[in-house]
Amino acid sequence: MDYPLLLGIFPQVFLDGIILGFMYALIALGYTMVYGVLEFINFAHSEIFIVGAFVGVEFLLGLKSVGLLDGLPWPLVLFLTLVAGMAASGLLAVTVERVAYRPLRNAPRLIPLISAIGISFFLQDLIRLFESLWRNAFNLVYPTIDVLNLRFELTETIDVSVKSLVVIVAALLMLWALHVIVNRTTIGTAIRAVAEDQAAASLMGINVNRIISLTFLIGGAMGGAAGVLFGVQYGLINPYTGFIPGLKAFTAAVLGGIGNIPGAMLGGLVLGLLEAFAASYLSLLTGGAFGAEYKDIFAFSVLIVILIFRPKGLLGEIVRERA
């Protein structure tokens, strides 16, 4: 048992976990907000997330091709990319809701869920189709911005890249912005009202359909932001990369208590940390017998265990009981 080694990698693993956690948190928000107002799992959210990543990469590649990528200051570039990704994902989410979920709002619960699965698959291949025709490639690499790849040495054994810091800061800003919107604005109150009790909210004069669309917009935008950050952080994306992180982010949402926004944030962080530790230590401790792919099973096992033993999650469900 090489304790110095195990301890030595701890800070790095912790950092990786935080970054991963923030990303899961941002994606999880989309799942949890939609579940809050509709009691419905938006299975296609994993593709809404990856569409953000693709819009981001296209935007950056576009800038690169006109020579602006190195010309403009990198915070501006990043900001614009995020905006592009968020806008695209948000609008996509709203469209999907209108087209594939709204007509099924009164159907038995399985029906819209199956529709969501269909949309998820459809979008995956739609992205593939678009990129195949546009770029003749659908495994895309995020263009590098040199500044972001610089690494700081925090201590002798830990270093962190500028990229990671940027991701953390961006995620924090976005989470804070969401918190403000949901808790300090009228719109946010309306969303919370619809999540509590749709009938009462509409009796109070709230346009429920509009609020639902807005919820999808915001949730989608968060997912899109996560997509861009994911691309920036990990570099390589393809149309099918959204599926697993999406599933894990859903796990995070359930872990924190589905429908509960702070819960999604907490769940995301917890899952990210758990997974980072599982990935690093599991392999080391078992001498390579259980490799890194097992971290995926780890997340799924967490999901299965929570749903069976504590479906309310850590912070409890804010959804009314179905009679």
Place this chain on the structure above:
Amino acid sequence: MAALFDARGVTKRFGGLTALQAVDFALESGIASIIGPNGAGKTTLFNIFTGLYPADEGSVTFRGRALFGLRPDQITALGICRTFQNIRLFANMTVIENVLVGMNSRIALGLWDVLSHGPRFARTEADLSTRAVALLDRVGLQANANDVARNLPYGDQRRLELARALASEPALLLLDEPTAGMTRTEAGALMRLLRELVVDLGLAIILIEHNMRVVMEVSDRVTVLDHGEKIAEGPPREVQSDARVIEAYLGTRGSAPQRARRA
């Protein structure tokens, strides 16, 4: 000979709310009604009797057998069956299919019998059909056997629920507001039917009811619950004029005569 049904000291709390407080209830035969203002705990009592959730304190025995810890389907197999306050039919199945499902606990067929379509299967299915038709006949729905349950008029749906409950060959039937929404004629017909069932099948019946006319007409005994406690029990006439009962329903003394006339 063990008592048919004996519940003692049944207490149930939901969080801070005490829904039932040390309620005793026993029945040997005949029709007993449980009445009380809304929220008195009547359906909660039924839910405990049928195993939906356990009581926090107290015991419930049926033919000497403790019901604590048994699942609802096990309790049905023992011989207690219920209907629901809101109709819970299998809406998209036909009338006769609903009744056939009710017989589930009395079917002794295994997987192999079904797959092999052996003689036992054929005999049992034929027997089930005959019994189902007989039950529908008894409640007056034999003409509707192949109709879809959701398409039946309300009164017929209630009767189907009764037939379905009878399908499990219970010794004790628990009916939760069986005449709700019925016209006076329909309610009267149902009550006559219940009386027949008690005589023909030796059934014991517990009714939850709000319809006082029905209660007074058909019950051998009436139990009154209020805020989770039993406040009166006895023959209908006695309970009707019990001061505590009147107060529970009206809250004040005073307009009692009008109430009594309407009942």
Place this chain on the structure above:
Amino acid sequence: MSLSSVLALAAVALSSLAVATAPRSVLAFLAFQGALLFVYLAWIPTWLRVGLLGVALLLLMPLIGAFNGYCLEVATQVGIFAALALGLNIVVGLAGLLDLGYVAFFAVGAYSWAIFGSPHANVIFGGGFPLAGAWFYAFLFVGLFVAAITGILLGLPVLRLHGDYLAIVTLGFGEVIRVLANNLDKPINLTNGPKGITPISRPPAPLGLPYGEYFYFLVLLIVVVVVLVNRRLEDSHIGRAWEAIREDELAARAMGVPLVRMKLLAFACGASFAGIMGVLFSAKQVFINPESFTFLESIGVLAMVILGGMGSIPGAVLGATVVTVLNLQVLKGLSLWLNELKNAGVTVLGYSLADLPTQFEPAKYERMIFGVILVLMMIFRPQGILPARRRQRELAHLER
């Protein structure tokens, strides 16, 4: 003889002729299948229906196979997926439990024969393997039981879950099985990981039949048995209990239906069909690896059930046929056709097809097909193309 009988006979005869004269033509084969569907649905006497279908499936199809081996392969795959769809139909259609990880049972069956019917078992046990090909028949039952047990193991923890959560948990299980298959090559090499297992023994073919024909007939036989089992289950107290559970679980329980036992039975029955077919699949393919058992396959089978009609036996078979043919023949045919057009230098609106990006290959767009099927069916015809009676009532009132 009525008009429809004449039409039925003509359809079968003419389409067979078309295939005989143009064995490579996808359209001709589609016409043949269309003719069979017509025979199934038409208002003709039962003896004629059974007779025509029998002749078509037992005689004509193998004959077509002699002209075009690929058509027979497609037919065999249709059969395999039909059994899978029928299995999922029990779980989703009858009992109303949305299982998104169904392919796991298929994998379990496949690996059970793959391990013991190939030299790979020597790696685990040290010698004495592979089992002789004739053991395959015994393993059909082994696969059945192993898959059924896996179904029960899956069912136990998920019993109390409902709708959405049940779906996600089963999805998780499916993924767990896939990752396990991909990674169980250490510490003990059970599945040989991503490299897969090969060569897998085949049973000796009776009557000296070529393997293409042999597996086709075997699949056909198994599908017939599966259909029979399904019908018997459906028209029994078991089927009624499942439907009751799907309608109203609380009421079902109150009426004496033992929920746990019934749900587990649904999982076990559904899984067992996948298990048998898994064994057959590995013997037929001679090589399996985790790539054949992904979420894509689970959704594919779901799409088949949805398309055909949840809870409907003919629907499941139809759904399996349509989806498999779409993927294996139509999409593939489109790819081939596109290549031909490219090579011939065809232009569309001034744009030369040869300039199309090389990455664009219609054959790869299975996901899009599944996705479109699922969404369109849910919005426009949730009860499926050949709906089961009860589902028709349940969902018809949603139609606009």
